[in-house]
Amino acid sequence: MSTKGTAEKIIEAALHLVSEKGYTAATTKSIAELAGVNEVTIFRHFGNKRGILKAIIEQFSYYPLLQHELNKNITWDLETDLLNLSIKHFNFLMSIKDFVMIGFKEAMQFPEINEEIANIPLHIKNELIHYFEEMHERGKIREIDMEAAALSLIAINFGHFMSRARLETLVSDMPIEELLKTSVSIFSRGLAP
Secondary structure, eight states: OOHHHHHHHHHHHHHHHHHHHOTTTOOHHHHHHHHTSOHHHHHHHHSSHHHHHHHHHHHTOSHHHHHHHHHHSOOSOHHHHHHHHHHHHHHHHHHTHHHHHHHHHHHTTOHHHHHHHTHHHHHHHHHHHHHHHHHHHTTSSOSOOHHHHHHHHHHHHHHHHHHHHHHTTSSOOOOHHHHHHHHHHHHHHHHOO
C-alpha cells in the first residue's frame, strides 16, 4: 500500500465518520478500523486526530483555486475579476457544502476545528488584500482599508453561499450568477476611484 493511498484512506474514513457520527465519535481507533489500517499508522501519517482534521480542511480549501485564478485569470478590471472570483468561490463552496455545514455544527464544541477552519478565510483575505493593493497602485481603486475590503467581499460571498446552502431558493430563486453580479457591481462601485 502506498503512502499516498494510505493517507487518502485515512482522510476518507475520518470524513465519513465525522459526517455520520460527529467529531467526538470519530476516534483515531474507529478511523483506523474504517480505513483498514493500524491506529499507529494514523499517528505516523498525521500525528493525531487534529492532524487528520488539518489535512481534511486543506483538501477542502478554496485557497489553491484562488491562487490559480489570481495568477492565471486576472484581467485587472475590478468588476470582471471580482465576479469571476466570486462565482468560482460560490461554486466551490457548494461542491463541499456538506463538509462546511458539518464544520459549523462541530466547531461550536471543538475550538480546534475553528482554529483550523480560520486558516481558509485568512489565506483568502491575504490574497485579496494583495490584489486590492495592486489595483490601488494601478489607480483602479481608491484608498481604502484593504483588509476591511477583503473581509467585506468574503462576507458577501459567504452570505450568499449560506443562504443558498441552508435555505435553497426559499428566500430568492434568483439565479446565483445574477445575484453575484449585482453584489459585485455594487461592491465594485464602492471601491471606484
